[in-house]
Amino acid sequence: MTRVFSNRSFPATRLRRMRKNAFSRLLVQESLLTINDLILPVFICDESNMACAILGMPGVHRYSLDKLMFYMEKVVHSGILAVELFPNIDDNTKDALASQALRDDGVVCRAVKLIKSNFPELGVMTDVALDPYTSNGQDGIVDSDGYVVNDITNDILAKQALNHVAAGADMVSPSDMMDGRVGCIRSAFEDNGFCDAIIVAHSAKYASSLYSPFRRAVGSLGNLGPSTKETYQIDPSNISEALNEASLDIAEGADAVLVKPGMPYLDVLYAIKNTLNVPTFVYNVSGEYAMVKAASMSGAIDEKSVVLEILLSFKRAGADVIISYHALEAAKWLTAG
Numbered sequence: 001m002t003r004v005f006s007n008r009s010f011p012a013t014r015l016r017r018m019r020k021n022a023f024s025r026l027l028v029q030e031s032l033l034t035i036n037d038l039i040l041p042v043f044i045c046d047e048s049n050m051a052c053a054i055l056g057m058p059g060v061h062r063y064s065l066d067k068l069m070f071y072m073e074k075v076v077h078s079g080i081l082a083v084e085l086f087p088n089i090d091d092n093t094k095d096a097l098a099s100q101a102l103r104d105d106g107v108v109c110r111a112v113k114l115i116k117s118n119f120p121e122l123g124v125m126t127d128v129a130l131d132p133y134t135s136n137g138q139d140g141i142v143d144s145d146g147y148v149v150n151d152i153t154n155d156i157l158a159k160q161a162l163n164h165v166a167a168g169a170d171m172v173s174p175s176d177m178m179d180g181r182v183g184c185i186r187s188a189f190e191d192n193g194f195c196d197a198i199i200v201a202h203s204a205k206y207a208s209s210l211y212s213p214f215r216r217a218v219g220s221l222g223n224l225g226p227s228t229k230e231t232y233q234i235d236p237s238n239i240s241e242a243l244n245e246a247s248l249d250i251a252e253g254a255d256a257v258l259v260k261p262g263m264p265y266l267d268v269l270y271a272i273k274n275t276l277n278v279p280t281f282v283y284n285v286s287g288e289y290a291m292v293k294a295a296s297m298s299g300a301i302d303e304k305s306v307v308l309e310i311l312l313s314f315k316r317a318g319a320d321v322i323i324s325y326h327a328l329e330a331a332k333w334l335t336a337g
Contacts, residue, residue, distance in 0.1 A: 137224030210287030273318025
């Protein structure tokens with residue numbers, strides 16, 4: 001028998017009604033994570049017969065070019081649309097002027113050519129920065145006072161980016177945070193006939209403590225030593241500065257902007273996307289990856305559910321694209337059925 005409580009107060013709106021069944025939950029789902037949202041970072045080196053595990057990043061390796069194609073085949077088979085390349089070069093070849101960054105036969109350019117010749121449909125993005133090449137681990141040319149000189153660095157970055165797109169890179173991602181570097185790179189592209197090359201600017205790259213595993217992977221951690229990058233990366237306290245950076249980068253010719261790191265800066269991601277309404281990337285950085293892996297390996301969390309929740313949070317905050325070391329595993333989970 002149905003009970004009727006004519007004088008009883010009750011909530012007219014019960015939000016749990018839409019949560020009761022799986023179909024209704026899916027019908028009103030606001031954010032969706034798919035394999036098409038992911039870019040996989042890939043570390044490469046100028047060695048041979050190497051697939052070297054990276055300390056602190058379980059499951060992530062640094063590949064020599066003769067091993068890289070086997071890994072790229074796995075990536076393509078997973079359905080991931082694009083990769084981003086990061087080099088590690090011999091310390092003996094590094095110098096204060098990052099001269100190896102300007103070689104058109106360097107490991108990045110050779111890797112780009114190799115990937116595009118074997119997997120032409122796979123998108124290739126390259127990191128444009130000098131820290132893998134400098135003897136001091138900084139992202140630019142340092143003067144006698146230890147200060148990174150902006151405009152001289154920009155000249156080198158533009159030449160580096162030009163080499164990458166000439167080799168076949170579809171996208172470049174300047175991660176140095178020098179003022180005006182997007183404009184310099186865009187001018188170099190236009191002047192040399194690469195008007196369709198995509199620039200994904202690290203517009204909101206913070207001076208974070210979460211980069212250490214990455215710096216170890218590209219070989220800059222030891223060279224940087226106790227020095228910091230606070231004179232060019234954004235103070236973690238600031239958000240309006242990130243908005244200004246992103247606005248300037250778009251005005252200078254960037255096609256997309258990027259927020260880095262990811263999890264601690266969801267507010268920045270949301271603000272940039274909603275203020276500028278431009279393609280917005282987020283980088284789920286090495287320290288974030290390492291923490292999740294460590295917690296998973298200790299049994300403290302379920303890795304799959306936590307990773308997918310983190311990646312979905314980036315989408316909810318406004319990310320169009322997520323660069324993540326979890327991408328290959330996430331692709332498997334997202335397509336598992």
